[in-house]
Amino acid sequence: MTSLIATLDPGSRAATRGLSDIAIRNLFVIPTIVFLIIFNIFPLLYSLGYSFTDFRASTKDPANFIGLKNYMDLLSDPNIWSNFTITAQYVIVSVTGQVIVGFGLALLLNRSFPLKGLVTTLLLLPMMLSMAVVGLFWKLLYDPNFGIINYALGLGKFEWLANPKFALYAVALTDVWMWSPFVMLLSLAGLSAVPKHLYEAASIDRASRLYTFFRITLPLVAPILLIAIIFRTMEAFKTFDLAYVMTSQPTTEVVSIRLYKMAFQEWQTGKSCALAYIVLIMVLCITNVYVKYLNKAKER
Amino acid sequence: MAEIELRHINKHFGPDHVIRDVSLTVKDREFVVFLGPSGCGKTTTLRAIAGLEEIDEGDILLDGRPIQGLRAADRDIAFVFQNYALYPHFTVYENLAFPLRAVGTARDALDSTVRSVGKSLGITHLLNARPSALSGGDMQRVAIGRALVRRPKALLLDEPIGSLDAKLRETMRVELKRLHFENGSTSIYVTHDQVEAMSLADRIVVMNDGVLQQVGTPTEVYLYPANLFVAQFIGSPVMNIASATIRSDGGQASVTLDDASFDMPADLLGMLDKKRAAPALSLGVRPEGVLVSHTDQPGYRPAEVHLIQPYGGFDIVDLRFGSKTLRARTSSGYVDRIGARVFARIAPSQTHFFDTQSGASLDLRLGD
Numbered sequence: 087m088t089s090l091i092a093t094l095d096p097g098s099r100a101a102t103r104g105l106s107d108i109a110i111r112n113l114f115v116i117p118t119i120v121f122l123i124i125f126n127i128f129p130l131l132y133s134l135g136y137s138f139t140d141f142r143a144s145t146k147d148p149a150n151f152i153g154l155k156n157y158m159d160l161l162s163d164p165n166i167w168s169n170f171t172i173t174a175q176y177v178i179v180s181v182t183g184q185v186i187v188g189f190g191l192a193l194l195l196n197r198s199f200p201l202k203g204l205v206t207t208l209l210l211l212p213m214m215l216s217m218a219v220v221g222l223f224w225k226l227l228y229d230p231n232f233g234i235i236n237y238a239l240g241l242g243k244f245e246w247l248a249n250p251k252f253a254l255y256a257v258a259l260t261d262v263w264m265w266s267p268f269v270m271l272l273s274l275a276g277l278s279a280v281p282k283h284l285y286e287a288a289s290i291d292r293a294s295r296l297y298t299f300f301r302i303t304l305p306l307v308a309p310i311l312l313i314a315i316i317f318r319t320m321e322a323f324k325t326f327d328l329a330y331v332m333t334s335q336p337t338t339e340v341v342s343i344r345l346y347k348m349a350f351q352e353w354q355t356g357k358s359c360a361l362a363y364i365v366l367i368m369v370l371c372i373t374n375v376y377v378k379y380l381n382k383a384k385e386r
Numbered sequence: 387m388a389e390i391e392l393r394h395i396n397k398h399f400g401p402d403h404v405i406r407d408v409s410l411t412v413k414d415r416e417f418v419v420f421l422g423p424s425g426c427g428k429t430t431t432l433r434a435i436a437g438l439e440e441i442d443e444g445d446i447l448l449d450g451r452p453i454q455g456l457r458a459a460d461r462d463i464a465f466v467f468q469n470y471a472l473y474p475h476f477t478v479y480e481n482l483a484f485p486l487r488a489v490g491t492a493r494d495a496l497d498s499t500v501r502s503v504g505k506s507l508g509i510t511h512l513l514n515a516r517p518s519a520l521s522g523g524d525m526q527r528v529a530i531g532r533a534l535v536r537r538p539k540a541l542l543l544d545e546p547i548g549s550l551d552a553k554l555r556e557t558m559r560v561e562l563k564r565l566h567f568e569n570g571s572t573s574i575y576v577t578h579d580q581v582e583a584m585s586l587a588d589r590i591v592v593m594n595d596g597v598l599q600q601v602g603t604p605t606e607v608y609l610y611p612a613n614l615f616v617a618q619f620i621g622s623p624v625m626n627i628a629s630a631t632i633r634s635d636g637g638q639a640s641v642t643l644d645d646a647s648f649d650m651p652a653d654l655l656g657m658l659d660k661k662r663a664a665p666a667l668s669l670g671v672r673p674e675g676v677l678v679s680h681t682d683q684p685g686y687r688p689a690e691v692h693l694i695q696p697y698g699g700f701d702i703v704d705l706r707f708g709s710k711t712l713r714a715r716t717s718s719g720y721v722d723r724i725g726a727r728v729f730a731r732i733a734p735s736q737t738h739f740f741d742t743q744s745g746a747s748l749d750l751r752l753g754d
Binding site for chain 1: 436458462463467469473488489532
């Protein structure tokens with residue numbers, strides 16, 4: 087009887103729960119919000135302000151308001167557009183590659199076999215490495231003189247990264263190696279969420295393997311695959327580390343590298359802020375298109 | 387149409403022997419119901435026939451042709467799943483069309499077949515809905531429609547109406563019976579509900595622990611259960627079972643259940659001798675075979691009313707004969723008071739004798 091009273095008493099219930107709601111708010115929620123405002127929201131708004139000025143962080147000159155001039159200059163600059171074209175090529179090649187390899191691996195892994203857990207973990211390793219490290223050792227793999235890739239493919243002294251035609255694809259290939267496991271992981275979750283009885287029903291309904299894949303598996307995995315694609319597109323669009331570490335060709339100057347050079351080598355702070363905003367808006371537009379598809383896929 | 391034959395099939399799940407030497411022939415256009423408690427192997431047997439489960443030994447024949455090596459898709463057998471297994475991303479129309487599209491049926495033929503099946507199941511107005519918007523009964527109709535749309539050689543149904551509420555189950559039962567009359571496809575139906583089994587089946591196959599217990603028409607299975615398991619599994623309320631001692635008093639036979647003793651026809655003794663019955667016998671009698679009277683009549687024994695359960699159309703009354711309790715079925719309200727003193731006897735024509743050791747019925751058929 088005493089224990090019943092104890093459980094009904096509101097004071098002791100809060101005590102057994104540990105922290106009160108107010109304590110949780112003060113300890114966790116408020117610091118997070120403060121941190122977010124200082125390091126995210128504030129710079130975001132401040133750089134929006136700079137994007138309308140001719141501010142240079144390397145001088146003591148005050149920032150003069152110049153309206154939309156930075157945006158106009160950037161959008162009418164053919165060099166910037168070529169940076170965007172390079173970025174688009176990179177995004178298309180690397181995301182397509184990641185989806186094909188990642189989804190393919192997921193299809194292979196979506197069954198039970200010995201050591202499945204170990205194999206899955208090993209396949210996930212590339213994703214856990216640092217971008218810069220991956221860039222550096224792929225540079226070694228690609229090396230025309232002693233790189234293992236040329237040795238294995240018997241290509242002699244073929245130039246990968248120094249070749250203006252191939253450098254971008256070589257970087258994209260590295261990105262595919264590194265991030266396919268991510269697509270694989272999400273696809274695997276999607277595949278294992280397809281109820282087994284639907285496959286049984288399809289086999290009873292005389293559907294071939296291929297027909298089942300296109301009519302049952304793919305539509306049901308589509309929403310989660312789209313989420314993987316959204317993430318990878320956003321990441322690929324703002325890619326910097328890999329391309330910067332691996333090569334310095336004009337043909338591999340994706341928009342983030344241009345942005346970095348503009349901000350920290352040419353010290354055109356105001357203009358680079360404007361470019362950053364243009365990139366942001368583009369990424370938002372692209373992801374919006376995906377999200378629309380995602381909602382359509384989820385409706386079914 | 388098709389005849390399905392099982393020859394000595396065996397199946398193990400790890401250490402569990404789930405189908406034990408099952409042999410059975412399902413005739414063309416027959417409606418056979420597999421009946422048994424959960425875990426008795428009835429669903430596994432059904433899935434093995436469909437090709438969803440492999441068997442370890444034996445042959446499955448469809449029209450005399452072994453099919454156990456074929457994939458489910460090549461067997462031309464339709465299957466209705468317990469959980470419906472509708473394709474969630476397709477409309478009802480597309481769900482119904484799927485089995486036809488999968489084999490590349492021409493569009494016109496497909497459309498007319500889908501619509502006519504939709505019509506016969508009364509789901510025409512739902513063709514554009516998605517499964518998630520349907521009620522349980524409608525989902526089941528779609529699942530059955532998807533099986534019928536291809537005119538399969540055989541139709542297998544795994545507890546198709548088990549998850550519907552009682553009222554809807556009754557409606558669907560009638561509909562299933564109508565559909566079977568219309569389509570006449572060889573059907574095997576799995577259920578643990580004896581009412582479904584009795585009302586739908588041409589023949590009932592009672593299974594327990596992976597073993598066929600009895601195969602027969604609903605009447606046979608009810609009136610002449612082959613063993614103690616079938617006797618107790620079929621019939622509600624359950625059959626009275628008691629260990630019995632048979633006595634002979636100067637040409638008159640009697641059976642004694644603990645304290646109570648009831649008269650039996652004299653030819654019982656001869657029958658038992660002929661069957662070389664084991665000494666330990668069990669007597670089974672359904673509640674309707676225990677006759678109750680308010681007045682003392684020859685052959686009736688006094689009893690005390692212990693419990694009354696009204697079922698609406700009749701009452702089930704627990705009668706105490708000393709330490710022995712028997713359930714009797716009376717017209718409703720016949721006994722109105724617990725503790726009342728009544729008289730009862732066992733109708734010999736409704737008694738069953740079983741070998742207590744093996745459980746097998748001695749199959750004695752006595753007159754009244």
